[in-house]
Amino acid sequence: MTGNPVLDELLKIVLWGTLVILFVSVNALFLVWAERKISARIQLRQGPLHVGFQGTLQTVADAIKLISKELTLPKSSAKSLYMLAPVLVFAPSIAAFLVLPFSPEMPMRDLNIGFLLIFSLTNVTFIGVFLAGWASNSKYALLGSMRAIAQNISYEIPLLLSTMGVVLCAGTLQMSGIVRAQEHGWFLFNGQVIAFVVFIVSALAEANRAPFDIPEAESELVAGFHTEYSGMRFALFFLGEYTAVFISSAVAVTLFLGGWSGPLLPPPVWFLLKTYLIVFVVMWIRWTFPRLRSDQLMALAWKVLIPFALLNILLTALFIQLQRSLA
């Protein structure tokens, strides 16, 4: 530390930024490997085996291949937008690490509007997705990105509504404040079960994960919005997707599973353990259910998730009010 406050701040930003990018890359490599292994075991296969122990280095090899590949640029694409889109998808997911509460000391900025910031940032991703589809000048990419936007806007509503119950209980939007409010019991076991289920389902849809992977439905749209992307630009979309899964799970842990709290082990370890547990459930869901149709997707959001999220808010508010008037 230099003593100069501006330099200190700069140093901190560079240090944290490097750490976050490192973590995001390693996390994505690990999650891709884990996903391949889990899917393999569910389908009675072996999964990657030959590169490294149990194929652990397979994703590293894949990443090296992707980096060394040529970056193709479709002739009739909108060049600047085409190149901007992967950055717009990837950058917000890094920025969301700003407020993730790994431990009591570790949120880089413990903002008052904590998790609202995460949701606003992850919504920038959709602009990137739409830009990718629009700028590629390909019908598959355009259809995929249009589906993605329709899906994300619909599911944003139950996602935010489901978190309102937690906010009512905790009385704050600060990430660390929400974790501290759960010291006497996780919100999952304090009447927020419906909210948790609605949150997980909406988060799946937000991250374009199966069974809500309509935007990139392989059997219909080749690869959806990133059909025309290759090499490192495609890798950025991929990194963004897996980081989004991690962030959704981390937010779920913070809101419902008591964040960093837990016995014996240090707080960051508990936080990561719980987060990867949720990630595992997300992968488990992906390899269990078939993809929904577009109309089923909309019906689920508007007819099931939103009414239940509203019901949850109503019940939570009623319960809190009763508790107050009794006390």
Added chain:
Amino acid sequence: MSVVGRYFKDVFSGFWALLAGMAVTARYSVKPPVTLIYPKERMPLKHFKGPIAFTTDEKTGDHKCIACNACIKTCPSRCMSLVAQKSALDGKRVLTDFKVNYMLCSLCSLCIDVCPTDALKHDSPNYDMVASNQRDMHMDLLKPYRDAGTPLTKIPVVDPAAAAAKPSPTKPENNAADKPLSPEEPKS
């Protein structure tokens, strides 16, 4: 049932069905994988006729061929050929070359049935034989024994040139596998 009741029943039965589905995949995920890691693990095949090969005598570790020509005579596709020479020790016939042209072989098993010493068999574990040209499909059945240096392959033979000079009953039946069979060996 009222509309609201049916709605809640639908949602909860649907949710229950999702949990049941996840239980199925969880059950499958703890079963052992059925994948064979192919080049390392090989599948034992019961009802597969592999290419023709020599059986190895367990006591001597050698092949059992006595060069009687029975298989050559019975082979309908004429894919087999052998060369037998005179032993320098006791004048008996000694097998010096045995080739099977696998391209012609129809795996009819007649040579195996007719063999008086049960020297031939189907090499069923060898189910992934590949070759990049026709010549590679001419299999030298004696090669593994010659490489291992088994007793029968070490017996000294009379020099073929010397054997040809003086009249001998055991002149070599010179049939290289890739050549057509000589006409002086009529088929029954």
